[in-house]
Amino acid sequence: MSAPPTPARPMGGVAVGLALVLVAVLVGVAAQRVTGGEPTTTAAGAVAATGHTTTVQVVADGMRFHPDRIEVPAGDRLVIELTNRDHRRHDLVLETGARSPKVAQGGSARLDAGVVGAAIQGWCSLPGHRQAGMTLEIVPTGAPTPQAQAQAQAAAPHHSGTPLDPMATPAPAFAARDAVAPPTPTGRVHRRELRVKEVQREVAPGVRQQVWTFDGTVPGSVLRGKIGDTFEITLVNDGTLDHGIDFHAGAVAPDEVMRPIDPGQRLTYRFTATRAGIWMYHCSTMPMLHHIGNGMYGAVIIDPPDLPTADREYVLVQSELYLGRDGEPGDLAKMQAERPDAVVFNGYVAQYAHRPLTARTGERVRVWLLDAGPNRDSSFHVVGTQFDTVYREGRWESRPTDPGGAQVLPLTPAAGGFVEMVFPEPGHYPFVSHAMVDAERGARGVFEVR
Numbered sequence: 001m002s003a004p005p006t007p008a009r010p011m012g013g014v015a016v017g018l019a020l021v022l023v024a025v026l027v028g029v030a031a032q033r034v035t036g037g038e039p040t041t042t043a044a045g046a047v048a049a050t051g052h053t054t055t056v057q058v059v060a061d062g063m064r065f066h067p068d069r070i071e072v073p074a075g076d077r078l079v080i081e082l083t084n085r086d087h088r089r090h091d092l093v094l095e096t097g098a099r100s101p102k103v104a105q106g107g108s109a110r111l112d113a114g115v116v117g118a119a120i121q122g123w124c125s126l127p128g129h130r131q132a133g134m135t136l137e138i139v140p141t142g143a144p145t146p147q148a149q150a151q152a153q154a155a156a157p158h159h160s161g162t163p164l165d166p167m168a169t170p171a172p173a174f175a176a177r178d179a180v181a182p183p184t185p186t187g188r189v190h191r192r193e194l195r196v197k198e199v200q201r202e203v204a205p206g207v208r209q210q211v212w213t214f215d216g217t218v219p220g221s222v223l224r225g226k227i228g229d230t231f232e233i234t235l236v237n238d239g240t241l242d243h244g245i246d247f248h249a250g251a252v253a254p255d256e257v258m259r260p261i262d263p264g265q266r267l268t269y270r271f272t273a274t275r276a277g278i279w280m281y282h283c284s285t286m287p288m289l290h291h292i293g294n295g296m297y298g299a300v301i302i303d304p305p306d307l308p309t310a311d312r313e314y315v316l317v318q319s320e321l322y323l324g325r326d327g328e329p330g331d332l333a334k335m336q337a338e339r340p341d342a343v344v345f346n347g348y349v350a351q352y353a354h355r356p357l358t359a360r361t362g363e364r365v366r367v368w369l370l371d372a373g374p375n376r377d378s379s380f381h382v383v384g385t386q387f388d389t390v391y392r393e394g395r396w397e398s399r400p401t402d403p404g405g406a407q408v409l410p411l412t413p414a415a416g417g418f419v420e421m422v423f424p425e426p427g428h429y430p431f432v433s434h435a436m437v438d439a440e441r442g443a444r445g446v447f448e449v450r
Helices: 145-155 289-292 332-337 436-441
Strands: 043-046 053-061 063-067 069-072 077-084 108-116 120-123 134-141 189-204 207-212 223-226 230-237 265-271 277-282 297-303 313-323 342-345 358-359 366-373 380-384 390-391 397-398 409-411 416-422 427-433 444-449
Touching: 043 416, 053 069, 069 077, 069 380, 077 358, 077 380, 108 134, 120 265, 120 436, 189 223, 189 342, 277 416, 277 436, 297 366, 313 358, 313 380, 342 436, 366 380, 380 416, 409 436
Parallel strands: 043 108, 053 077, 069 134, 189 230, 223 297, 313 366, 358 444
Antiparallel strands: 053 063, 077 108, 120 134, 189 207, 230 265, 277 297, 313 342, 366 416, 380 409, 380 427, 390 397, 390 416, 427 444
């Protein structure tokens, strides 16, 4: 399903995203002045040690540190007692190099920041958490604000590397992801295990990225069923970060089934399909933008009750690539700024332009489409033919017996549907997202009709 490894090439970026602020729980600052010996470390700046220690209790909750600003008498040693009340793991890293271990929900850790002589920036080091707002500032009493600003700028991530070439040709051994839709299963209960894997994958010719996946592929496996079918999905976290899952095809309270789970844990998500369509599933862990933008999405097809037979069925999932450094996760800053390096079908730049999808004249071809985003709309169009059937977001918009037709299937992020067409004669029929900048970024392919 995924392309084989090829030589790597440098890319640019780091990561940033969106965060949901839950209930902010603040444990107060306990400023203890304790007489002690000469400190062995100096956190920042040249300052005479006072021999006193200031201890501050900090709570991680709702993707924030509480408090997120700590004032310390200049020359005091600072000790931070970190407690995690969030559902996700967190740590605290200071720009001086001091850091806590990763702390699970309900856990705590003690961080010795050393003697404070200048402003210090701190953050959670888990991917995307810093950019999502998990930052903290330590300010010695009387320290100038410009110094703190200068240090914050120096600590900000920098981007470097070479962007991908959307016109590049993959290696001869490249195998495109199989776009053929899975058949509708006959059973009414579908049990499946999805394993979270953080893996290296080629996403364009010569360009490798660390992607976060369901079962090692981007997008994840396509699931299928009928109205009334029950899905029992067991999520197993084989990664190094906390991850979760959200199935749009089910209607269930998110409190338990969509909660993030730590590495090594598993969770069972059970839902019954009550409405037809092609539905998105994705990681439910914050910052969600980062997890979806880095590959954690897939599709569930629930057949409409009167779905006729088609000669061929394909599934295309449109998404964006926001490249990080070579072999690292996607750049969350680009995601927030909506600056994709590429827009793709089924996880790889223009793969079906090099390995076309096939059909024959006179066949009815159905193409299921899902726009996984996380940010860009899709406007699916096939050059040289028209759609006589359009089904979008659970509603028939056009059928073969209707006098009208359609030229595009427009979708917003998380929306889906399908189109059908009959190719009139042999040839090569390009398909694109008709947002032309995205077609040129890689959202394109070809039907080879014999």
